[in-house]
Amino acid sequence: MKLHIKTYGCQMNVYDSERMADVLAPLGFVLVDDADEADMVILNTCHIREKAAEKVYSELGRLGRLKERRKDGGGGLILAVAGCVAQAEGAEILSRAPYVDMVFGPQAYHRLPEMMARVGQGRVLDTEFPEVPKFDRLPRDRDPGTAAAFLTVQEGCDKFCTFCVVPYTRGAEYSRPVADVHDEARRLAGRGVREITLLGQNVNRYHGEASVRGGDWGLGRLIRELAGIEGLERIRYTTSYPADMDDDLIAAHRDVPQLMPYLHLPVQSGSDRVLAAMNRRHGADDYRRLVDRLRAARPDLALASDFIVGFPGETDGDFRETLRLVEDIGFCQAYSFKYSPRPGTPAADSGDQVEDSVKDERLRDLQDLLGAQQLDFNVRCVGRIMPTLLDRRGRRPGQLVGRSPYMQAIHVEGPDDLLGTIADLEIIAGLNNSLAGAPAGEPAGATLS
16 A cells, blocks of 8 residues: 655654654555555645645645546545644534545544544544553654654643644643653664754753653753764754743753754744733843853854744834844844734734735845845855765755755765765855855865765
């Protein structure tokens, strides 16, 4: 049986898709890249953005037509919708897309074998939150097939930002036990993984139980433990909540060489008034002081962030405060979006919505500033030697692509046997969204050999 999984949204959805494939493998399913070849298609969805949800329905329409053609030819196709859109809109999906066979939320994919057994008896909807954590019932071994892998350590969120659906779709905060995380990381390193990104909706709220040495461990202590795994050379984590950056985690950036000098630390706005309306538990100056502490601990740290423009009630003055914060901090990367109401969230019911034309103008101005900062950061990397994890082939023959310590994509010419290795590259060009590299100590245009 051929399985195709299309993943939308965040890195945790990528991890979840891999685990769904693990769960279905004992039933005889093998992954394929093309939905048109598959016997089963799963759309693993994201509910953060309004357009993302509509893209899911558009794709379902196409797959529904494919299923109808299969039926006319005497064949079949199982269609499933997973993830956060499934959790939030399960009944609506079954109503709008009668050709969908299964709808299940992000807490239910370990129950896929039971759901598969029920498909022949009717359509399946499973959006219950389990009493037993799903991680306890997942296969323990997996092979990501690359030198970089995601590892979920924390899930859910208790913050209830007024724009966000995560507490409703992913549930309350849960941290995996230290031993489970360590075991999975050790197995991944044994399969050739050199870089692990620790994932969580609010990852720096990690408080995993440590049965051997007792008590709950924070993320800083977990990172120190994972840094001792043989073969694991790089550690990252995402996504963080500013108010939960504690002293121990900040010190880990100073003390743990495997922890990369890059941090995604979403701030969302530079206006205290807007941050309060968002129910963020920090102000703009709190964020500035936190950045100062982080940079004191790790002077070469580069920061990325998230921004929402046009939040209900945001004034021109509020937006200028966001621009001022961006100018004060300086970011190597950032993700910025127009606010879009998510049903069921408090901000969606606000009567003070900002006009789309104003959102468009503000987003353009913000992205111009952020883009200039990103280009400036990339250009300032020219001439530096950067250890680069080469983890995939490029678009051109003989081209390899890797990630710098700062998460920049770096392109270089080199043989395939360097895939999965960390090579020292001299940066020869800084572009808007990537870098060009050459073997360190070699003239520009040389290839790795």
